[in-house]
Amino acid sequence: MSIGLIALLDDVAALAKMAAASLDDVAGQAAKAGSKAAGVVIDDAAVTPRYVVGFAAERELPIVGRIALGSLRNKLLFLLPGALALSAFAPWAITPLLMLGGAYLCYEGTEKVYEALFPHKAHGHEEEIAGAGPDQAMEDRRVASAIKTDFILSAEIMAITLAAIPEGSFWTKTAVLAMVAIGITVAVYGAVALIVKADDAGMALAANTNQTFVGGLGRGIGRGVVKGMPYLLKVLAVVGTAAMIWVGGGILIHGLEEYGVKAPAHVIHDAAASVAGLVPVAHGFVEWLVTAAASGLVGLAVGALLIPVTSYVIAPAWQAVAGLRQKAA
Numbered sequence: 001m002s003i004g005l006i007a008l009l010d011d012v013a014a015l016a017k018m019a020a021a022s023l024d025d026v027a028g029q030a031a032k033a034g035s036k037a038a039g040v041v042i043d044d045a046a047v048t049p050r051y052v053v054g055f056a057a058e059r060e061l062p063i064v065g066r067i068a069l070g071s072l073r074n075k076l077l078f079l080l081p082g083a084l085a086l087s088a089f090a091p092w093a094i095t096p097l098l099m100l101g102g103a104y105l106c107y108e109g110t111e112k113v114y115e116a117l118f119p120h121k122a123h124g125h126e127e128e129i130a131g132a133g134p135d136q137a138m139e140d141r142r143v144a145s146a147i148k149t150d151f152i153l154s155a156e157i158m159a160i161t162l163a164a165i166p167e168g169s170f171w172t173k174t175a176v177l178a179m180v181a182i183g184i185t186v187a188v189y190g191a192v193a194l195i196v197k198a199d200d201a202g203m204a205l206a207a208n209t210n211q212t213f214v215g216g217l218g219r220g221i222g223r224g225v226v227k228g229m230p231y232l233l234k235v236l237a238v239v240g241t242a243a244m245i246w247v248g249g250g251i252l253i254h255g256l257e258e259y260g261v262k263a264p265a266h267v268i269h270d271a272a273a274s275v276a277g278l279v280p281v282a283h284g285f286v287e288w289l290v291t292a293a294a295s296g297l298v299g300l301a302v303g304a305l306l307i308p309v310t311s312y313v314i315a316p317a318w319q320a321v322a323g324l325r326q327k328a329a
Contacts, residue, residue, distance in 0.1 A: 055139065060196045063143060068189035070147035071154060075181035078151075079158045083177055084170070087162060095258045098163050101156040102251030103302060107310060109244035110303025157184060160251070195233070202226040246292045249299030268294040 055063060086093055161180045165173055205222025208215055257265045268291055276287035 057200055059139065061193055063139060064189055064193050064196060066143045067146045067150065068185060070143065071150045071189065072182070072185045074147065074151045074154045075158060075185065076178065079155055080174070080177050080181060083158045083162045084174060087173060088170070094159070094163055095255050098159045099252055099255035101159050102248040102255065103306060104152070105156065105244045105248030106252070106299040106303035107306040108303075109241050109248060110300055111307055112241045113245075113300070113303075114307060154181075157181075195229075195236075198225055198229050202229070242296065245299035245303065246296040247299075249295035249297070249302065250292075252302060253295060253298060264298070 086097070158177060158181065161177055162173070165176050202222045202225030205218045206226060207222070208218050210216075210218065253265050253268065256262075271294065272287045272290035275290045276283045279286045
């Protein structure tokens, strides 16, 4: 009996070790896959704070919370099952869909650069953000607009994640996708919540009446936070735009590799290695920087080609379809 019990405990311990190793593997894959979606994540975090502009301070966190729940619903209820179905029944479609998403990122990022250099009519979702009137109807419209924009970004995040997961079981893919979906949503909207409330925290610190050194230091930090937040948001917007362009370009370059067009990737890799070889310090960072810059140039070129196509072909066609739908209704 004692030998049998020891054998049973040994089996349980072995199973526990296997389960722990499996969880470690899932967590590692999730971290690696999530890092590849960094460009989309940064852009999401940069755009979302604009949706709470014009509302009372007490409504800011509830609005962020509503958008976060909508984002999580997008990822877990719609995009995760869709990604798994795609992986199971049409794995050949993952690369072209990923490249389509990469082209979208290139277009969106380049359009933002074009808008900054040559101001013109805003995107539809930007017009919705700019709407006036902090009433319940406006809040509902802002939240709906944010969730709609988030759906597009979340779809790209899930596609990048799916492409980064090595071959494995159905449950491993499910666990990795779910972990990335939840982790990225918490990270993005947690950061957004901190950003939108930073002004209030800064004002509270600046208004303290403590006459000690600590009180004076708090007032200085508070004033610095209040004055610095507009610049931080601008930096986030610039970084988010740059990240969209270089991530989108990188996705396209990798997609071309999958289809046998390997020259662009090889040229960029060789150039990055050569430049990094000239720098004795931070070799890896320099190589990454050159790769990102080259991917960004590819992304800018693709985005520049897509702007006129979108403006003069896709947009008019979409408006025509929308008009036909209205007439049919």
